[in-house]
Amino acid sequence: MNVNPEPLPGGSALARDYIHHYEKVGHLYGGDFRNVDSRTERAAWLDSTEELRAxxxxxxxxxxxxxxxxxxxxxVMxxxxxxxxxxxxxxxxxxxSGLxxxxxxxxxxxxTTIQAAKEAAAQLGRPVVPLFWIAGxxxxxxxxxxTYVLNRTGEITRLKLDKADELRSSVSAIKVEEESWLQITGQLDDLLQESEFKPQIMEVIRDSSAEGYSMSEAFAKLIGSLFGRFGLILLDSADPGLRKLEAPMFKSLIEHNDELESAYHTAAGRITDSGYELQAAVTAGGANLFYIHQGARLLLHKEEGRFTDRKGMVSFSREELLEQLxxxxxRFSNNVLTRPLMQDYVLPVLATVLGQGEIAYWAIPQPAFEVVGERMPLIIPRMxxxxxxxxxxxxxxKYQLVFGDVxxxxxxxxxxxxxxQDELELERRFEDTKAAFTAxxxxxxxxxxxxxxxxxxxGANNKDKILDQITFLQAKAQDAMAKQNEAALRQWERIELSLMPLGKLQERVYNVMYYLNRYGPGWLDELMSIPVDYSGTHRVIYI
Structure with a gap:
């Protein structure tokens, strides 16, 4: 297995500068994980504020x-x-959670989470454990x-799991019928090619959904089967057991809601003034909290001194909302701007692993941490x-292609x-013929x-018809040429489908089960052995 770095164009300018020019955006964040002093300072602050957390x-x-x-x-225990x-x-x-x-x-x-925790523990000389926060x-x-998989013939196939419930419930609250799980796992079984590892892989998949689990529960079982042996703790943000423990922070989010709103708007101004685009909406009057009403998850906003949703299904004064809490x-739930605050209250977070889009929007809650007596954790770019x-x-x-070409x-x-491949130079000769005829x-x-x-x-109409006939014959000749090179063109297509499916990076489309089925569970150990790199650089793994 060879691993080569590859520069990637595009992405958020703010995230790119966080990764490559931290000095330009440091005022929008809480410190750079790649700096050992930042880790030491963050650890010391967490030690001194233990009593402020859950x-x-x-x-x-x-x-x-x-x-x-x-x-x-x-x-994990x-x-x-x-x-x-x-x-x-x-x-x-x-x-x-995902299918x-x-x-x-x-x-x-x-x-990245597991490796970063291991590295931080060695550097700081103290226990640092990895935890995966499922946004259930x-x-x-x-x-x-x-999800998407490459099927037996090397084509991209989309698998979709249906649900009967039409409510906008949290994903963790949606129970998937066992029949639906049987149907979707059967489809995956049919798509994956036969291999020595397939029975084991399919057994794990069926075990994750055999009891009619929700999507979040099935996701947790699969992630646990892959990473539990590395000590990765799992947390579902919709876990009812957490809510009582989180209640003091929800209380703070309600009591200081106006200050928080002001902090979010201040951060948004800083970001745009620095020349960057906002990656998450900061709306006037937004409470940045959800309320669960009759199974539906309603986003609250403030209107005439009350907390309500856009359709007016619920309406609370601040005192009434606190009584509900x-x-x-x-019945309470965070949004993308308050979840970072809740995570920092629930856990002694040294650092959090984020993708580029997340790195960009995490700049918005930076001053909000101070409103609730916290500090923004360090951010690690996901590998x-x-x-x-x-x-x-x-x-x-064979075709002299590099990853950048794809x-x-x-x-x-x-x-x-x-x-x-046109040894007869048909393209040139047809064009010459048309030009000579016209002349x-x-x-x-x-x-x-x-x-x-x-x-x-x-005569003009006659000329156009003759040219059309020549062009028609030219197209037929090109089709015949393509058919003659059909096997080679399928190889070109397979390169594109494998590395840039749907015009996106492979990691944003394909599911891991195709690779585990083909190369076995040991493939994951090979990934875990790749040297860590928190620079945000994309790397190409040649198997």
Whole structure:
């Protein structure tokens, strides 16, 4: 396995500057994880503010109950025992739950979290445990209900899991019927090619959904089966057991809501004044909290001194909302701008692993941390990879292609290659023929016009029809040429489908199960052995 760095164009300018020019954007963040002094300072601050966070023992016990059910590996229990001890820090990563773990970047985010915690523990000389924060309270079902795999014939296939419930409930609250799980796992089984590892892979997948789990529960079981042995703790943000422990922070978010709103707007101004675009909406009157009403997750905003949703289904004064919190903490939920604050309250977060889009929007809550007595944790750019399989690499060498060619689009290079296969120079000869015909025929048409005016128009139409026939024959010849090179063109197509499916990076589309099925669980160990790199550089893995 060879690993090569590759520069990537595009992405958020703010995230790019965080990764490559931190000195330009440091005022928008809480420190640079890559700086050892920043880690030491953050650890010292966490030690001095232990009493400001949720009860450590209570959090550890809540997570123990959750992980015993879905992620019971002994290494996870050891991590939880450490978390229970004062002085243990946490590196977090997180994502919405996704079908069969979702796209590959989720796997890379978990790997980054584990590796960063291990490195920080060695540098600081104290326990640092990895934790994956499953955003199960999010309600965007259409964003998580599908995934993509390469099928047996090397084509991209979309798998989608349906649900009967039409409510905008949190993903963790949506129970998926066992019949639906059986159907979708059967489809995956049919798509994956036969391999020595397939029975084991499919057994793990079926076990994750056999009891009619929610998407979040199935996701947790799969992530646990892959990473539990590395001590990765799992947390579902929709876990009812957490809500009572989170209630003091929700209270603070309600009581200081106007100050928080002001802080978000201040940050938004700083970001735009620095020449960057906002990556998350900061709306006037936004409460940045959700309320669960009759199973639906409603975004609250402030209107005439009350907290209400856009459709007016609920309406509370500040005091009434606090009363609801006291009696029904399970009805409250964070949005993208308050979740970072909640995470910092629940856990002693040394650093959090983020993708580029997340790095950009995390600049918005930076001053809000201070409003609730916290400090922004350090941010680690998620490691990013593209996997190039051996046969694919041979094809790329055959056509003298590098990853950058695929990234920019292969159409032009493919056309040039196909044109080079034209030993008869058909393209040139057809164009020459059309030019020669036109040069000979147009003077004749003009002379015919002197005999009778109507012949001029008739001759022009006749010329166009002859040129159309020549062009038609040219297209047929090109089709025949393409058919003659059909096998080679399929190789070009396979390169593009594998490395830039749907015009996106491979890690943003394909699911890990294709690779585990082909290369076995040991493939994950190979990924874990790749040297860590928190520079945000994309790397290409040649198998």
């Amino acid at each position: 009860d450590r023992a209570g959090i550890a016990e809540c997570l123990r109950q959750y992980n015993l059910e879905l992620n019971p590996h002994p290494a 050891e991590s939880l025992a450490l978390l229970e001890q004062q002085g243990t820090l946490v590196v977090t990563g997180g994502q919405q 069969f773990t979702g796209p590959l970047f989720v796997i890379y985010k978990a790997i 309270e999010d309600h965007d079902w259409d964003e998580v209900n599908h 006291e009696t029904h903490p399970e 990013s990879f593209t996997v190039v399989e051996g046969t694919l690499h041979k094809h790329m060498d 990234l920019q689009g292969l159409d032009e290079k493919r056309k040039k290659w196909l044109a080079a 000979m025929y147009e003077p004749l048409i003009e002379q015919l016009g002197s005999i009778q005016a109507g012949l001029l128009k008739l």
